[in-house]
Amino acid sequence: MxxxxxxxxxxxxxxxxxxxxxxxxxxxxxxxxxxxxxxxRLVGEWGRPELSxxxxxxxxxxxxxxxxHGCLRDRFFRxxxxxxxxxxxxxxxxxxxxxxxxxxxxxxxxxxxxGLLIVEQVADRWGVEPxxxxxxxxxxxxxx
Numbered sequence: 179m180x181x182x183x184x185x186x187x188x189x190x191x192x193x194x195x196x197x198x199x200x201x202x203x204x205x206x207x208x209x210x211x212x213x214x215x216x217x218x219r220l221v222g223e224w225g226r227p228e229l230s231x232x233x234x235x236x237x238x239x240x241x242x243x244x245x246x247h248g249c250l251r252d253r254f255f256r257x258x259x260x261x262x263x264x265x266x267x268x269x270x271x272x273x274x275x276x277x278x279x280x281x282x283x284x285x286x287x288x289x290x291x292x293g294l295l296i297v298e299q300v301a302d303r304w305g306v307e308p309x310x311x312x313x314x315x316x317x318x319x320x321x322x
Contacts, residue, residue, distance in 0.1 A: 193262040194263075197224045198259065199216075199258070201257055203241070210238055210242050213241045213257045214241070221233045229266050240257075240297065240317065244271075247272075255270060256271040268318070271312055273311060277313075
């Protein structure tokens with residue numbers, strides 16, 4: 179996939195949601211580490227340890243993007259994980275709906291700008307859902 183897709187939330191074709199977790203984080207750098215560690219731990223506890231590393235990486239990238247580009251002072255961002263029998267869906271919601279993510283090619287000298295390229299390579303698909311206030315950037319890892 180080369181760009182975000184606007185795809186609705188998973189429907190009945192993905193099966194019933196077996197596990198779900200949602201937590202709001204303050205817009206500070208330490209929240210990204212907390213979200214990453216929580217995601218990896220939960221996915222393992224949910225019986226999918228083979229997805230833990232990828233889930234932690236994807237949460238880290240999407241939460242970092244929310245923090246750098248989508249957060250407003252004193253407004254939380256939310257990380258939501260949902261596991262079905264066929265996939266793990268990761269969602270990060272922030273209050274800045276006017277700032278939609280787009281992958282870009284960072285130069286060798288830049289420290290930032292590779293997050294969505296990583297998401298594209300690790301996730302099976304990803305996209306953006308506009309909300310009344312803000313947006314949700316999501317990605318999915320299909321269980322195999």
